[in-house]
Amino acid sequence: MTPDRIRSEVSAWLDANWRVDRPLIEWREILLDGGWAAPHWPEEWYGRGFTLDQTAVVAEVFRERDVVPAAQVGPRGLASETILACGSDDQKRRFLRPILTGEHTWCQLFSEPGSGSDLAGLSTRAEMKDGKWIINGQKVWNTSAHHADFGLLVARTDWDVPKHQGISYFLLDMRQAGVEARPLRQMNGHQSFNEVFMTNAVVAPEDLIGGEGNGWHVAKTTLSFERRGFSRRVRGSSLDGPKQGPIYGEYEEELRIATEPYTWYPQREGRVDLVLPRARETGAINDPATRQEIAKLICLHTGARLASDSAEASRKAGTTEIIPAGSIGKLAASVIARQASHVHTMISGADAMLSGPDSAADGIIAEVLVSVPAISIAGGTDEIQRNIISERVLGMPKGYRADQGPFRDIKRNA
Amino acid sequence: MQTEFSKEQDLLRDVVARALRDKSPATAVRESMATDRGYDPAVWQELCGDAGLAGVHVPEVHGGAGGGAVELGIVAEEMGRRLFCGPWFASAVMAGTALVEAASDSDRDELLPGVAGGSTIATLVLDDLNAPAGVGGSITSTEDGKLSGTATMVLDAHVADLLLVVASGAGGLELHAVEGGASGLAVESLQVVDPTRKLSRVVFTDVPGRRVGEVTGDTLNRIWDRICSALAHEMIGGAQHLFETTVNYTKERFQFGRPIGSFQALKHRCADLLLEIEIARALTHHSARCLDAGAGEPHAASMAKAAAADAYMSAARAGIQLRGGIGFTWENDAHLWFKRAKGSEVLFGTPAIHRERMMTMLEGAA
Numbered sequence: 001m002t003p004d005r006i007r008s009e010v011s012a013w014l015d016a017n018w019r020v021d022r023p024l025i026e027w028r029e030i031l032l033d034g035g036w037a038a039p040h041w042p043e044e045w046y047g048r049g050f051t052l053d054q055t056a057v058v059a060e061v062f063r064e065r066d067v068v069p070a071a072q073v074g075p076r077g078l079a080s081e082t083i084l085a086c087g088s089d090d091q092k093r094r095f096l097r098p099i100l101t102g103e104h105t106w107c108q109l110f111s112e113p114g115s116g117s118d119l120a121g122l123s124t125r126a127e128m129k130d131g132k133w134i135i136n137g138q139k140v141w142n143t144s145a146h147h148a149d150f151g152l153l154v155a156r157t158d159w160d161v162p163k164h165q166g167i168s169y170f171l172l173d174m175r176q177a178g179v180e181a182r183p184l185r186q187m188n189g190h191q192s193f194n195e196v197f198m199t200n201a202v203v204a205p206e207d208l209i210g211g212e213g214n215g216w217h218v219a220k221t222t223l224s225f226e227r228r229g230f231s232r233r234v235r236g237s238s239l240d241g242p243k244q245g246p247i248y249g250e251y252e253e254e255l256r257i258a259t260e261p262y263t264w265y266p267q268r269e270g271r272v273d274l275v276l277p278r279a280r281e282t283g284a285i286n287d288p289a290t291r292q293e294i295a296k297l298i299c300l301h302t303g304a305r306l307a308s309d310s311a312e313a314s315r316k317a318g319t320t321e322i323i324p325a326g327s328i329g330k331l332a333a334s335v336i337a338r339q340a341s342h343v344h345t346m347i348s349g350a351d352a353m354l355s356g357p358d359s360a361a362d363g364i365i366a367e368v369l370v371s372v373p374a375i376s377i378a379g380g381t382d383e384i385q386r387n388i389i390s391e392r393v394l395g396m397p398k399g400y401r402a403d404q405g406p407f408r409d410i411k412r413n414a
Numbered sequence: 415m416q417t418e419f420s421k422e423q424d425l426l427r428d429v430v431a432r433a434l435r436d437k438s439p440a441t442a443v444r445e446s447m448a449t450d451r452g453y454d455p456a457v458w459q460e461l462c463g464d465a466g467l468a469g470v471h472v473p474e475v476h477g478g479a480g481g482g483a484v485e486l487g488i489v490a491e492e493m494g495r496r497l498f499c500g501p502w503f504a505s506a507v508m509a510g511t512a513l514v515e516a517a518s519d520s521d522r523d524e525l526l527p528g529v530a531g532g533s534t535i536a537t538l539v540l541d542d543l544n545a546p547a548g549v550g551g552s553i554t555s556t557e558d559g560k561l562s563g564t565a566t567m568v569l570d571a572h573v574a575d576l577l578l579v580v581a582s583g584a585g586g587l588e589l590h591a592v593e594g595g596a597s598g599l600a601v602e603s604l605q606v607v608d609p610t611r612k613l614s615r616v617v618f619t620d621v622p623g624r625r626v627g628e629v630t631g632d633t634l635n636r637i638w639d640r641i642c643s644a645l646a647h648e649m650i651g652g653a654q655h656l657f658e659t660t661v662n663y664t665k666e667r668f669q670f671g672r673p674i675g676s677f678q679a680l681k682h683r684c685a686d687l688l689l690e691i692e693i694a695r696a697l698t699h700h701s702a703r704c705l706d707a708g709a710g711e712p713h714a715a716s717m718a719k720a721a722a723a724d725a726y727m728s729a730a731r732a733g734i735q736l737r738g739g740i741g742f743t744w745e746n747d748a749h750l751w752f753k754r755a756k757g758s759e760v761l762f763g764t765p766a767i768h769r770e771r772m773m774t775m776l777e778g779a780a
């Protein structure tokens with residue numbers, strides 16, 4: 001469908017259906033049934049099978065007309081993409097709709113105190129008892145877990161097979177007595193991530209996704225979407241300026257809660273957009289050494305965007321695997337963020353000692369300096385991305401492994 | 415703007431890649447670089463005379479294939495991959511571009527077909543190879559078209575039938591055509607770091623030239639951008655080749671009972687290198703598309719030149735280091751690419767010069 005056709009179809013549909021006095025969830029139900037909530041999803045699941053470019057046209061029309069879109073902020077995208085790719089029809093029927101309407105929020109329960117990079121070394125236990133899965137163990141660094149309704153949980157169901165084969169993937173109801181999330185304070189002062197304790201938490205058999213022992217495959221699907229997100233982020237779009245109408249109040253409240261853990265995320269990417277304005281404002285734009293570093297940053301930033309566009313194009317043509325392309329993009333995002341942080345430091349000089357409202361850009365620059373370290377850890381560290389790139393893209397040989405054989409016998413953290 | 419190549423462009427790349435694989439293996443590069451002439455005339459005839467590789471970017475009315483910076487870039491990339499040894503860059507890229515951009519219609523009619531078809535070997539004489547702002551002053555032209563002065567480094571002047579000279583005239587910079595072997599012309603071959611690219615000092619003493627066009631500041635910058643974009647392509651081709659052979663070497667060489675490519679220090683270095691080359695390649699291809707569209711970032715060519723030069727040198731350093739002792743020998747081919755990388759890094763502006771040039775375009779001079 002051409003962009004013009006899409007524009008006119010979606011506009012006609014909005015003329016007939018969009019009203020600011022509907023309750024938020026009711027509006028999203030209508031949006032879903034109209035097929036405009038997630039146009040890039042398949043037709044049998046609320047979508048239209050649109051390409052990302054076609055979907056962008058729809059989003060543009062929504063923005064122009066101040067229309068509230070389907071819920072999209074936070075890890076719910078990871079949940080919907082994982083369920084779309086690996087879930088049963090029953091799971092798609094039960095979970096996808098409330099993700100789009102915003103009734104359910106999600107979190108990712110992957111990392112554990114004893115296993116982060118080595119995700120497949122996890123030791124949270126899932127056992128079948130009386131027809132239900134009983135979960136015991138601890139997760140950590142789980143963003144948004146403190147207000148999530150559901151969690152994407154990986155746990156071990158078999159200890160006697162090699163580690164990747166004994167993992168299963170569950171859709172965990174967080175609103176139960178056996179699940180407790182405690183916020184953790186980060187080095188930048190925010191509390192976005194949590195530790196999550198599961199004590200005899202219960203999962204119904206129909207909430208196991210992808211089959212018992214098949215959790216590693218499903219987890220890789222989630223991770224590939226996550227890594228691609230670092231280079232191509234679909235942001236929850238706040239509508240510009242104050243809007244009149246009851247639905248906007250509800251929407252802004254939803255966004256406020258959902259985006260609260262992510263207010264510093266742009267800072268962890270280095271705020272490249274602030275570099276030239278800050279350099280002009282401070283006069284650093286006339287310093288030859290700073291100009292060199294700014295130019296390097298612009299080359300990295302522009303080149304990575306162009307490279308990701310062409311990777312996306314060849315991915316559509318089916319020539320590149322998703323995971324390595326995501327790893328290159330994720331590593332690029334780290335390199336860019338570090339260079340941006342370095343440049344911001346040069347521009348600020350001694351003022352970079354200050355933080356808070358009196359410091360540069362209302363404290364944003366200080367937050368950049370203490371948030372950038374996160375980008376090279378979250379979603380798989382830089383070192384792990386380099387392992388993936390060298391082995392999967394370049395075909396370099398795997399190193400010596402000390403973790404083969406039954407999981408039970410492998411050395412791990414106490 | 416486009417991010418992909420068309421079917422025709424992919425086809426062009428295939429044809430050029432195949433021809434160069436056959437005609438420019440490392441053994442042939444070594445043979446040519448050891449001669450004074452620096453190239454094999456039979457191969458030149460096949461690549462430029464028969465296959466038309468010197469005219470991909472020249473308008474069809476002047477005997478070329480009517481392509482643009484993208485097509486020129488494709489050929490340059492494949493030339494760079496195989497380290498083609500010969501006056502293609504001087505003649506097709508430098509002189510060809512100068513004629514297309516600066517010569518009058520009638521001069522183009524007369525001079526371009528020979529360059530495009532490979533029967534004329536030409537070069538561009540500039541008295542500075544660092545930055546457009548440095549060009550001019552060292553070679554002057556008189557009212558009646560006599561040229562005097564010195565260009566300290568000219569690519570492939572020793573084999574040029576035609577020299578296009580940027581000289582300072584009464585009203586500013588001018589482009590002059592001088593025949594190879596003209597009276598008063600002294601061409602002296604220089605010792606070079608990269609033996610696959612020959613350089614000469616050219617001294618003009620009342621040399622009869624013909625003024626073929628005016629070279630305004632804008633024109634000079636346009637020529638410079640096109641040459642830099644093509645050079646960036648050449649560098650990316652070389653970087654990619656060296657990178658691939660290096661990675662392959664790490665899979666075959668065993669130490670401590672395992673392939674050295676299984677050591678993480680080497681894997682991570684290669685992963686970083688892949689990223690650096692990917693970014694530089696994206697900027698390089700983009701620069702050609704911007705030039706052809708007359709749109710996009712005005713500093714696209716400088717971004718490409720700076721990024722490709724840095725990526726090529728990174729690949730060159732790793733190409734020696736990851737081979738160990740054998741990498742430092744004359745016998746191993748890695749040094750041929752290393753030297754081309756070093757020469758290309760500084761030709762038409764170091765990365766630092768290009769970064770300053772792009773900042774000046776974006777924000778004005780410091």
Ligand SMILES: Cc1cc2nc3c(=O)[nH]c(=O)nc-3n(C[C@H](O)[C@H](O)[C@H](O)COP(=O)(O)OP(=O)(O)OC[C@H]3O[C@@H](n4cnc5c(N)ncnc54)[C@H](O)[C@@H]3O)c2cc1C
Nearest residue numbers: 108109110111116117141142143374377378379380381383
């Ligand atoms: C801001 C933030 C948000 C996060 N959000 C979530 C979330 O929502 N859900 C979730 O499940 N997790 C989340 N994480 C956790 C994140 O995925 C892990 O922290 C990460 O995978 C690293 O694991 P680790 O912390 O256990 O470090 P470790 O794995 O112990 O790593 C320590 C160091 O060793 C290096 N290392 C480890 N293995 C290798 C190897 N094979 N080769 C070379 N070097 C190696 C690492 O690169 C690192 O430098 C988040 C983390 C951060 C910082």
